[in-house]
Amino acid sequence: MSIDLKTIKHISKLSRISVDEQRAKKLAGDLNSIFDFIEKLNELKTDNVEPLTSVAETTLKLRSDEVKSENIREQIIKNSPQDNKDYFVVPKVIE
Amino acid sequence: MDKVSKKNSEYLINRKDNQYEVVIGLEVHAQVLSESKLFSTSATKFGAEPNTQVSLVDAAFPGMLPVINEFCVKQAIKTGIGLNAKINKRSVFDRKNYFYADLPQGYQISQFKDPIVGEGKVILDMPDGQKEIGIERLHLEQDAGKSIHDLDPQNTFVDLNRSGVALMEIVSKPDLRSPDEVSAYIKKLRSIMRYLGTCDGNMQEGSLRADVNVSVRTKGSKEFGTRCEIKNVNSIKFMQMAIEYEANRQVDLIEEGKSIDQETRLFDTKKNETRSMRSKEDAHDYRYFPDPDLLPLEVSDEFVNELKNNIPELPDDKKKRFIDEFKLSPYEANILVSDIDTAKYFEEVVAKMGKNKDMKLAVNWITGELFAVLNNKNLEISQSPVSAKNLAILVNLIKNGTISGKIAKTIFELMLDGDKDPQKIVEEKGLKQQSDPKAIEILIDKIINDNREKAIEYKQGKEKLFGFFVGQAMKASGGKANPQLINEILKKKL
């Protein structure tokens, strides 16, 4: 297993975290040692094992279709970094 | 309403040496009719002030968790039943991860591997016969918010009102072959969902929109070509235009010996062309995985059966019944069932007409006079100025001879203003048909007397003159005399 710089760049893009060359190198080193340790799982044969996604011993409960939230626009927008009383504002999206 | 027009054959794109067939698959996003959102308790009403229907869950505040709306689950299952599809008793919600300004969680909760509804089918009535379109699946997912790019030169504004609203994504098999089939398919889906009350199908408000997958192949080929996905098209007309453009673009590439890139494209409604959405490309890896905030959705047989037992009569069944029970032609039945409100109106007219009813006459009045008025005034049938009850009375008045068809048209005009009772109009204006044989006899005697010579000519064989006497009698009665009686008496007297 070897995670190269190109892979680091790719996952940094996917996760929307910019990394410079130096950081990318450090990350590659760290991730390689972590994945060396993770590779241990390959010792196990798991072909017939059901994957476990949740340990919650319950079934999904359904709520009724009622509107319970009122207009809390002020509360919702209050913490946003750019001031506007009606909208969230972000730098221009280029399509 | 289906505009069934000229006989339609295959839709093919012709080039010098080749004929190309177009293969189309649709991913329709239908907004679930519900009061509150899929995983939060905020309202779903259309047209609210920006960000006024946004809860902490919808805006993805730290520590907020999804709780699923039972009604949305039922709506999806009902729709599945309407699509003759397999209902999956166990389905799983997954996270589809990507970053976008109007996606506050950084992921959309959707269903990837295990959707709530599996394979099904819908039947299209095409001019050259019926065609079955396969449904691949239907799954539940969250809608995103709305990015507004034109309010400010430097910034994009985000409105999260729609964020978290429940959508049903209905994925068809690649069974569609022409823009007309796409139109019929969308209309059919819309019709079924409106019958079920699961989606209002309002395309202007974005309740129904589709990603259109288009590929082309030489006619007769069994393999599929490379497809392009045209994102988020929100009207049937645009879908048709987009397919037309895209299919031709692909054919041109093939003819030039070039290859087609599998990509996401956007339909520019102003330029009437599709173009590549490069910004979407690098985010293509959605890293789907089961949402650990939710458990698998499990529904029991009872739950599904309860819904099945309460499914209303759907357009296909209704059409069949109209043909069997009311002796309508398939064409007439189609027109009346395709829109649930039209069907409702028609059935109310039928009910109000009572025992001695004239079905043909009712159909003609609805699809003729009434549709013309609605068209002119740009109204939906649910907003009809003439109620089903009063239309039924009018049809009955014609049927039982109280008024003639001609007078009925005059009365209909008068009914438009405030949905007046036609019976009352007849009484007030004295428009009742003259059906007393004695009175008509007197009237005809006078006319024959006044036109002796013409009467003789008639007897000598100039049969055309019969019409002249009918006209004179009608005129003399002020248009109210029963035309049938006039005919009978004239024949006797002449």
Added chain:
Amino acid sequence: MSDITKQSLTELVENIKNKKISSTDVTKGFIERSEKSGELNAYITDDFSSALDKAKKFDQKPNFNLKLPGIPMAVKDLFCTKNVKTTAGSKILNNFVPTYESTVTKNIWNEGAILLGKLNCDEFAMGSSNETSFFGNVQNPIDKNLVPGGSSGGSASAVAGQLTPITIGTDTGGSIRQPASFTGTVGLKPTYGSCSRYGIVAFASSLDQAGPMAQNVKDCALLQEVISSYDPKDSTSIDFKRNEYSKELSNNIKGKKIGIPKEYRVDGMPKEIDDFWQKGIQYVKDCGAETIDISLPHTSYALPTYYIVAPAEASSNLARYDGVKYGFRARGENLIDMYEKTRSEGFGAEVQRRIMIGTYVLSSGYYDAYYLKAQKVRKLIKNDFDEAYKKVDAILTPSTPSSAFKIGEKTNDPVSMYLNDIFTVPVNLAGLPAISIPAGHDSKGYPLGLQIIGKAFDEQNILNIAFAMEEKISFKNQINDWWIK
């Protein structure tokens, strides 16, 4: 009043109910001690003045029927607290003030407790030493330059240093039990689904659980009965009958069968730890319980599994921190540029590392090899426990493979840092309850903890075992207040 902060929660509740002391006295006492404890760096945000107001209000109109009458309490800064800044130890949430309250803290305030402040923790609870916090590392009251463990390091330090009579932490892979072990305190990770996750900043949703941290088992039981509740706002919350754990607490564990899993005797485990574990086994026997050797064959796969599952969920859970709705935003030329800079500057190195791991194991082409594989192994690990519980009532292990280490000792080697959680992680993967109790000291004089793992929903049983052992062990934490000037 200087001895107020030496009292246990149970004593404080008793004394307030008997009107021997007032909530104001108690609150003042802990505030004063907290104010002198800056060097521990246990607090990110204090709420002292409003705590004092609330205490005075309580004293004017006391309600002694409550379980935590006028008791001041600081909580981990991962719980959203209404109108009080909540940071999760991260720059990206610096200055975030929730307008809502987590269910767990709401349960606490409903029983009469008063918020003292928000305690330091590893950034987004990712760490085992409290060194990843944007707000600096926390000192262990046991010794200078010693880590308190993590991620609930501020909580552990605050309880051990008596800055708060009791507290709550969260535990995703050991974040309550490991710091409890490092600081000579008691920490309980409840069954998954026992405490609501609503309003807790998420790290890994399928593993996260809030739990109490205390100076003794009885206090721990009392707080557990307060925080555990069924919550319809959390779809993974479980509706089961919850005990009044403190009332039903019993030291009679005669005849209980305690499993000793051989796989926890890991390669390179210091003899000291093994001896300590043997001592623990003796304590259990002294209490009249029976020990049985058991096998949990997939134990050594737990940590690699955890380092796939937790980062995968985290990479998605942390996608909401994008500079749009709240928190830190860096300047960017366009939306994508803003995202990338915000997340690069807003998240610390460890969080970035885990997001990257998580993104990688979920990305196309790797999902089956890593994420799906890990979920399958997770099943095997859970099966191991299910199998074991056919034979035993609970399982006894060391809490950690070592005592607390020095600040900076492991920061350059993520894998050796991760190995800290080798004994605690399997429990989270299987969703079980487990408690760490202090049971002795190592050669350096640093505390060591023993872990008792229970069946799902069997908190009462492990609390009882812990309670019985606590009596036999009679552990004394050696705190000399070195940080108070």
